[in-house]
Structures are given as structure tokens and as C-alpha cells.
Amino acid sequence: VPAFGRFPSAQYLVIQNRHILIDCGEGAQIQMQRFQVPLNKIDYIFISHLHGDHYLGLMGLLFSMHLQKRTQKLHLYSPAGLDEIITLQLRLSKSILNYTIAYTCFDPEEQTVLFHDDAIQVTTIPLWHKLPCAGFLFEEKRKPFKIEKHKLPEGMLIQHIVRMKSGHDVFDEEGHLLYKYEDYTLPPQRSYRYAYCSDTAYYEQIVPQISGVDLLYHEATFMENESDKATDTLHSTVKQAAMIAQMAKPVKLLIGHFSARYRELEPLLLEALPHFPNTELAIEGTTFTLEE
Amino acid sequence: VPAFGRFPSAQYLVIQNRHILIDCGEGAQIQMQRFQVPLNKIDYIFISHLHGDHYLGLMGLLFSMHLQKRTQKLHLYSPAGLDEIITLQLRLSKSILNYTIAYTCFDPEEQTVLFHDDAIQVTTIPLWHKLPCAGFLFEEKRKPFKIEKHKLPEGMLIQHIVRMKSGHDVFDEEGHLLYKYEDYTLPPQRSYRYAYCSDTAYYEQIVPQISGVDLLYHEATFMENESDKATDTLHSTVKQAAMIAQMAKPVKLLIGHFSARYRELEPLLLEALPHFPNTELAIEGTTFTLEE
Numbered sequence: 028v029p030a031f032g033r034f035p036s037a038q039y040l041v042i043q044n045r046h047i048l049i050d051c052g053e054g055a056q057i058q059m060q061r062f063q064v065p066l067n068k069i070d071y072i073f074i075s076h077l078h079g080d081h082y083l084g085l086m087g088l089l090f091s092m093h094l095q096k097r098t099q100k101l102h103l104y105s106p107a108g109l110d111e112i113i114t115l116q117l118r119l120s121k122s123i124l125n126y127t128i129a130y131t132c133f134d135p136e137e138q139t140v141l142f143h144d145d146a147i148q149v150t151t152i153p154l155w156h157k158l159p160c161a162g163f164l165f166e167e168k169r170k171p172f173k174i175e176k177h178k179l180p181e182g183m184l185i186q187h188i189v190r191m192k193s194g195h196d197v198f199d200e201e202g203h204l205l206y207k208y209e210d211y212t213l214p215p216q217r218s219y220r221y222a223y224c225s226d227t228a229y230y231e232q233i234v235p236q237i238s239g240v241d242l243l244y245h246e247a248t249f250m251e252n253e254s255d256k257a258t259d260t261l262h263s264t265v266k267q268a269a270m271i272a273q274m275a276k277p278v279k280l281l282i283g284h285f286s287a288r289y290r291e292l293e294p295l296l297l298e299a300l301p302h303f304p305n306t307e308l309a310i311e312g313t314t315f316t317l318e319e
Numbered sequence: 320v321p322a323f324g325r326f327p328s329a330q331y332l333v334i335q336n337r338h339i340l341i342d343c344g345e346g347a348q349i350q351m352q353r354f355q356v357p358l359n360k361i362d363y364i365f366i367s368h369l370h371g372d373h374y375l376g377l378m379g380l381l382f383s384m385h386l387q388k389r390t391q392k393l394h395l396y397s398p399a400g401l402d403e404i405i406t407l408q409l410r411l412s413k414s415i416l417n418y419t420i421a422y423t424c425f426d427p428e429e430q431t432v433l434f435h436d437d438a439i440q441v442t443t444i445p446l447w448h449k450l451p452c453a454g455f456l457f458e459e460k461r462k463p464f465k466i467e468k469h470k471l472p473e474g475m476l477i478q479h480i481v482r483m484k485s486g487h488d489v490f491d492e493e494g495h496l497l498y499k500y501e502d503y504t505l506p507p508q509r510s511y512r513y514a515y516c517s518d519t520a521y522y523e524q525i526v527p528q529i530s531g532v533d534l535l536y537h538e539a540t541f542m543e544n545e546s547d548k549a550t551d552t553l554h555s556t557v558k559q560a561a562m563i564a565q566m567a568k569p570v571k572l573l574i575g576h577f578s579a580r581y582r583e584l585e586p587l588l589l590e591a592l593p594h595f596p597n598t599e600l601a602i603e604g605t606t607f608t609l610e611e
Contacts, residue, residue: 028383028386028387029348029349029352029379029383030352034349035379053345053346053349053375053376053379054345054346054349056321056345057321057326057346060321060322061324077408077411077412078412079379079382079408080379080382083345083375083378083379084345086371086375087321087327087345087371087372087375090371090372094320095320108411111407111411112404112407112408112411115403115404115407116369116404119403119404120369120370120450121449121450157413158412158413
């Protein structure tokens with residue numbers, strides 16, 4: 028239930044110039060407009076599961092993209108059924124979108140690479156919830172070594188530079204070393220990883236997959252004194268989210284998906300800190316930047 | 320498209336202690352919380368048509384009513400198809416609501432009494448739009464005459480009082496006049512009528528049905544300089560809404576459903592005033608009260 032100005036789940040992720048939406052709760056497009064997120068830059072939408080607070084904003088977003096004259100393809104990933112929900116509502120509103128939706132249905136119980144290109148990869152993280160539900164691991168692939176332009180000899184061939192950027196030495200046709208990549212490059216920038224885990228009960232099985240990520244978002248619906256309620260509804264407490272972080276050792280933990288019973292969120296943060304000091308609250312409209 | 324803090328259509332109507340929602344665009348429940356509308360007092364929801372900006376907030380509202388432990392029946396009225404949309408999403412989220420939805424599907428092209436009880440009546444107003452669409456006429460039935468207690472003779476029978484409240488004289492068994500109701504009562508309070516007309520092109524056929532209402536809400540998506548656009552999309556201009564009001568002569572005209580192209584709404588109001596002076600903008604969170 029939305030409460031105290033908080034909205035259902037939706038996150039906007041920009042990674043290597045790819046614009047991604049993770050979950051799309053009711054009002055997502057309204058928030059995107061408020062925070063000046065350009066709707067039609069988004070080419071990928073990942074939906075974790077089919078509880079309303081994670082997808083009910085999608086249909087409105089799809090219509091708005093259409094009304095804003097979108098033509099480029101939209102890639103949509105979710106557990107089975109979302110295609111039916113969309114198709115039915117398009118049919119009943121007699122709407123034909125200007126753009127194509129490329130829909131991929133995944134099994135949330137399997138760890139699956141949903142998407143990869145030359146720069147990023149997205150993998151499902153099987154979670155434990157009332158409905159089949161998966162989180163998502165967003166990873167940058169290894170980045171190119173950085174060429175130190177001032178060190179390059181005049182007239183070096185472009186294919187030799189490309190080879191050194193990928194971290195390989197250059198040899199001539201007889202196999203003699205021509206250039207050592209380390210002499211002309213600096214190591215690549217760090218490749219970041221972000222793990223989104225919502226909704227889920229406390230579930231240690233996710234730890235190996237998310238181990239050492241730069242940023243971990245983990246749901247924390249309840250405080251520890253409501254752990255019975257968390258168990259019943261297959262959600263996590265703040266402490267449980269922090270315990271997962273203690274094991275997975277992300278650089279930073281973000282907690283969110285707070286129950287409507289909490290007007291103030293400071294007590295939730297205070298519950299997490301003793302267990303995992305680098306924790307922050309996922310507050311509407313906040314941007315978290317990972318950069319060296 | 321929601322824009323400049325404006326939300327899609329949704330109106331909360333309280334009439335004779337009946338709590339009614341008219342249309343339910345995305346974010347309706349969020350606005351209801353902001354403006355302290357008690358979700359679970361609402362027993363009647365009327366949806367004009369199945370364009371997303373008029374119903375996409377419904378599913379989230381239904382789930383929230385469930386989470387807030389609603390048990391009393393909810394009466395839902397819409398053109399055909401909304402039941403399918405709801406049923407599919409309940410099935411896919413494996414949800415069973417705590418309460419019953421009594422669903423009535425109506426033909427928006429017919430003028431039909433959808434609901435009446437001892438105090439109010441709701442009738443469809445066939446409109447002219449891309450999808451079959453009906454507005455709604457909410458009418459208070461004739462109210463009882465007001466008994467002037469200090470004038471009543473001692474020991475007057477309750478059935479005689481009831482008869483006078485309904486505006487009838489009281490006779491004895493032989494047909495002789497016992498009490499003239501005018502001697503003991505004041506005339507009833509006025510019975511109010513509210514007409515909601517959205518979405519629609521300029522459509523004079525509605526005038527007889529809404530003639531003389533106390534409050535007319537008429538959509539006014541565009542200004543007159545975009546009348547081509549209004550014609551194409553079967554919406555109305557501000558001037559057209561005001562012309563309908565000029566013919567129907569409501570006490571007051573409310574205009575709304577403004578296109579996202581208008582950041583400022585003052586020019587729209589200024590366009591209406593020369594044609595119908597008692598016009599107001601339907602701004603989010605505003606309450607309009609009809610009382611003697």
C-alpha cells in the first residue's frame with residue numbers, strides 16, 4: 028500500500044548508456060516525470076514478479092510511450108503472464124502501439140542470463156516469495172584497457188590498438204612480440220555490478236551470486252520485531268537484509284519496500300547499521316552513482 | 320499523459336452519505352491517501368470507458384482495499400471487459416480478495432439507470448468517443464418535507480408524521496381531512512444533480528439529459544485553436560464544453576481532462592468564461608460542495 032508519499036517499486040538504472048527500468052509499480056510514470064526521467068530513452072524493462080506493487084504502472088507507461096510517439100522497440104522481461112495482461116488491455120482499449128514490444132518470459136526459479144551485449148549482462152536471481160519471483164544482477168562486462176595516446180608510436184595500425192585495448196600483446200606474422208599492451212595502456216576502469224533483490228524472504232541461497240557486488244538493493248519490508256509477519260508473507264526484515272549483506276559483502280546496501288505501517292524510516296536504518304554499516308534507505312527520487 | 324503534477328481522471332463523490340468513485344486513473348489511490356479519502360468507505364465505482372487514463376488505478380485500489388481488510392461488498396459499473404481485466408490479474412497474482420465485487424456491465428450507448436435506492440439514482444449519459452463511453456448523472460431523489468416539531472399536536476401517530484414528510488395530507492378512515500401537511504412541515508431541501516461527462520467530443524445530444532443540473536463536469540482537453548486535434552481524437556475544446564453548458568444551463572461548469580501540452584491552465588479558464596461565466600477548473604484535490 029503506498030503510504031506517506033512513498034510509491035510502489037520502480038527503479039531507473041543507467042548503465043553504459045543503456046536505460047533500464049526495474050519493476051514498474053503504480054505511478055512510476057508520474058514519478059519519472061517528476062524526476063525528469065526521459066520515458067522514451069528506456070529500452071529495457073525487467074519485472075521481478077506479478078504482484079501489483081511491482082507492475083501496475085506498466086500499462087500506463089506503455090500508453091504514454093505511445094502517445095509520446097515512441098517507435099523504437101521496447102524489450103520487456105517478466106515471469107509468464109504479463110503478455111496476457113498487456114494484450115487484453117490493448118485489445119479492450121482498441122489500441123495499436125506505434126512500437127513493438129519484444130517480450131521475454133523467464134522462469135524465476137532458474138538463474139538465467141536474460142540479456143547481454145558487448146558491455147553489459149543481466150541475469151535473474153531466483154528469490155523466495157509467495158509468487159515466483161526473481162531479482163536481477165546487472166553486470167558491466169570487462170571494460171577496455173585505456174590507451175595512453177601520447178605513448179603510441181606514429182602510424183600504429185588501428186587493429187593493433189584494438190588488440191591492446193582488449194588486454195593482449197601484439198605479435199608480427201612470425202610470432203615476434205611487437206608491442207606489449209602494458210607499455211601503452213592503463214588498466215581498465217572497474218566493472219560495476221548491481222543486484223536488485225525484491226521481493227524475498229530471508230534466503231541465503233542468493234549469497235554466492237551477489238557476492239561482492241558494488242551495490243545491493245534488498246527489500247526490508249518489516250523491522251525485526253515484526254519478523255513473524257515477515258515469515259508469513261515471505262518478506263524480509265531489515266536485520267535479515269543486513270545479514271544477507273554481511274555474507275555477500277557488497278560495497279553498499281540499499282534497503283527499501285517498506286511497509287505502510289512505518290511513517291518514519293530512521294528506525295529502520297538504525298536497525299540495519301549495527302549489522303551492516305554502509306546501508307542507505309532507498310528513498311523516492313534519490314540517485315545512487317557508482318563511479319571510480 | 321500525466322503532466323505538471325496533474326493526474327489522470329478520478330473523482331470522489333459523497334452524496335447522501337454514499338461514497339462513490341467516478342473513474343479511477345493511475346495513481347488514484349495515491350491521491351486519495353494524500354487527500355485523506357477513506358478508501359474503504361467507497362462502495363460504488365463507476366468507470367466511464369476503458370481508456371487507461373480512466374481505469375488503470377483500479378487494480379491497485381482493489382488490492383489496497385483488500386490489504387486494508389475490507390469485507391463489505393464493492394459495486395463496480397463499467398462497459399464490458401473490466402471484469403476480464405480484473406479476473407486475469409487476480410488469477411496471475413494468485414489473489415483472492417476478502418470482499419466481493421458486484422460487477423455490472425453496461426452498454427454506454429444506452430441511457431440506463433444503473434443504480435437507485437431511496438435517496439439517489441445514477442444514470443448513464445451516452446457520450447461520443449473513440450471507445451464506447453458513458454458519463455454519469457447522479458441525482459438525489461426528492462427529499463422529505465421537514466417536520467416542524469413544535470407545531471405537532473401531542474400524541475400524533477408516527478404513521479401520520481411519515482405521511483406528511485412525503486408531502487401528503489392525512490385523512491381519517493371516513494376520508495375527512497385530519498392534518499394538512501403544509502401546516503406542519505417546511506418544503507424539502509433541494510435535490511441536487513451532478514453530471515460527469517468525460518471523455519466526449521462536442522455532442523449536443525447530451526443537453527436534454529443534463530439540462531439544469533447543479534454541477535456539470537465536462538471534459539475540455541484542448542483549447543479552441545487545437546479544435547482539429549479535438550475533432551480527430553473525439554475530445555472537446557474548452558469553448559465546446561462552455562457551449563454545451565450554455566445550452567444545458569447548469570448552475571456551475573467544471574472543466575478538466577486537460578492535455579499535457581498545457582502547463583498553465585489559466586488560459587483555458589479564460590477561454591471558457593466569455594461563453595459560460597460560472598466555470599471553474601477541476602484541479603487535483605479541490606472539493607466542490609453543493610449545499611443550500
